[in-house]
């Protein structure tokens with residue numbers, strides 16, 4: 001089973017969804033997002049790789065935010 005990584009359209013949280021699923025529920029705010037309309041950060045991810053990938057994406061995002069404020 002492979003997964004895709006999406007951004008929640010409501011709160012911006014990074015969520016994992018089954019590859020090919022039409023919708024996914026945000027793990028942070030619970031919103032049901034349409035996979036088609038959501039920004040996909042990665043595709044074809046194995047489930048065991050998800051936690052480290054999400055951690056990496058969050059870190060990259062934090063670095064970008066930091067740059068904006070400098």
Ligand SMILES: [Zn+2]
Nearest residue numbers: 008011026029
């Ligand atoms: Zn959310």
